[in-house]
Amino acid sequence: MNNYLANHVATLPPSGIRKFFDLVATMKDVISLGVGEPDFVTPWTVRESGIFSLEEGQTMYTSNSGLFELREELAHHLNKTLGLSYSPLGEILITSGASEAVDLVMRAVLEPGDVVLVPDPSYVSYAPCAILSGAKVNYVPTYAREDFRMRVEDLKKVYTPEAKLLVLSYPNNPTGAIMTREDLLPIADFVAEHDLLVLADDIYSDLTYDHTHVSFASLPGMRDRTLFVSGFSKSYAMTGWRIGYVAGHADLIQGMTKIHQYTMLCAPIMGQFAAIEALRSAHEAKDDMVKAYDRRRRLLVHGFRQMGLDCFEPLGAFYVFPDISKTRLSSEAFAEQLLKEEKVAVVPGTAFGPSGEGHIRCSYAYSIEQLQEALKRIGSFVERRLNNL
Template sequence: MNSMQNYLADTVKSIPPSGIRRFFDLVTQTKGVISLGVGEPDFVTPWHIREACFYALEKGYTMYTSNSGLLELREEIANYMKKKIGVEYSPQREILITIGVSEAVDLALRALLNPGDEVLVPEPSFVSYAPGTVLAYGKAVSVPTYFEDEYRLKPEVLEKYITPRSKILILAYPNNPTGGIMEKEDLEKLRDLIIKNDLIVISDEIYAELTYNGGHVSIASLPGMRDRTIVLNGFSKAYAMTGWRIGYACGHPDIIAAMTKIHQYTIMCAPIMSQMAAIEALRHGESEMRRMVDDYNNRRKIILSGFKEIGLDCFEPKGAFYAFPSIKISGMSSEEFCEKLLMEEKVAVVPGNAFGANGEGHIRCCYAASIKNIEIAIERMGNFLARHRKG
């Protein structure tokens, strides 16, 4: 038996591997690479959060929690959500602790979709939404966003893609990969369309704290949107806790109960040590988190200045820690550009088409890297463009 391909599920065979991870694997095989590829803070989790985990272990916290997660953590999340987005959630019935936001996205899609239901995915977007939809037997519908609109989702564009099968709209702002945001007036323009078409919103707000020009606004805070929005967030980005794998979902109790049912049978619960660390992050992590965000903001300015210097046109990201410059002056496709840049200059970035067809002609550069590495990467990219500039 030479191949097991015939035994694989058609849904799994139909989805491509992650474009981000493909380049991450290439980086690990190449020495001396400066990576602006994987979206991970270069900070270590602040000491007081790590210490809370050590203390939890010393006290013997090594058991299961409830499926929903520690009530103490859910209470802290409820306080945080009321303070940050102005929405109240019941810790007992409306909050679920998950294995990062990635699991929360999967649970929400599986809890809501029937075969053939459509999910509206504004693109460029994070790589998991469309495959996650397919794995939940739904149909992902790409909705383009544009540079000239600062990658904001426009209601007149969205309306063109809504059909009688449309059930979910995914909103992921601040956006990965573009760094775009949606301000209150942008969300208000979408609200009537969402309600008119009876859509449920999955609002992925993992980068909410990384908003540089004013505060983050959640669509759940708008009148009529609380119960038809599932707000997803976590600790990976703002608190430099990627490996701890702690996220959460907040929403209507019926939806959270359905998500919890799936979570029960597939995961059981998030690790208790990570949950204890998350409690510490919410209680005492604000100042360290602000320090890291200020640092990202500084790096954002440095990378934008660098792109301008070497002739790459780039939208100014308003949130997250990514820049999404155009590489059209090279005359190459996004994949060709990234592969040649890695081989010739040992700089790793991610091709824009990994985030949907609308990302072609761009690359994603994560500036959650040291200033020194950002500056070296820009210099190497400048050398690369000097050789490969079209015309």
């Protein structure tokens, strides 16, 4: 039956993250640092709001664009926190998670032959969504020596006249890198010069350490060129609620809404009510989660460096991306042998693009106790490997 699949689907590789996640599900006593999901429960006031919406009988469709009340709250939130001004009437679309928003952006603006410029390494969905939209992908390499920040010099090397869309995903998954305003301004000049659109995936914008997030859409002249994507999964521990959104120029949002209304129709109404409450009352809970992530971040960075592995200090998100090249194992081999010998699951860096080779991604969205035990096991594995070289 595989012959019936469209070729671009049949040849599409499965997610490198899910490959190890599915393998872990078949094993016992495994510590998994593989999945980027908060280990916190959704704050109580948010859960209560979702429950109350059910008790009130709120089980119907919403507008394709989402509850107007939620779009109003988001407009206020984006203006207050990031200095972005969007109208709830036509410039904000509520989606089934930020992942749907990424897919909608790609499908709405890309045509066969277009090129998407994707940072490397970066989240696993960008390139497949571009390919499923008929476009091609040119990777923009980023490097630990540059703090994994995108540079115009590297962007120029992979640019082609067919390029239409640039993906910016900072704070970055898997590296935890951020981009400051000074870093972004040259990118903005390049975008304007080459008449590009930008997909700004800001899903981790609330999870930064020692720095304030700067949105690309807030830069001069970039507001209408940028499709701002975010959601509630990471900041408010709401992964299962599936509420995301995209904000941008009304013409582009209208195009995405057409696709959305023929596929998802609308995001879950209970999740939308919960998202309203999150914006209104969960600030303290969110801040507490960020403080906990910060402690875990420092623990993992210190732990990997003590093993003798170079480890870039992440300034956002909840991942570390240590360099394992000293072990002379590929990323894939390291992850496979670590799982087999020490029962610790991590994700090979190559799951996030070619530049991820020589690294592994470890999520620190887990308890201190789990992280300490994981470091102990990884340390034993690395010590054995280095001693045998």
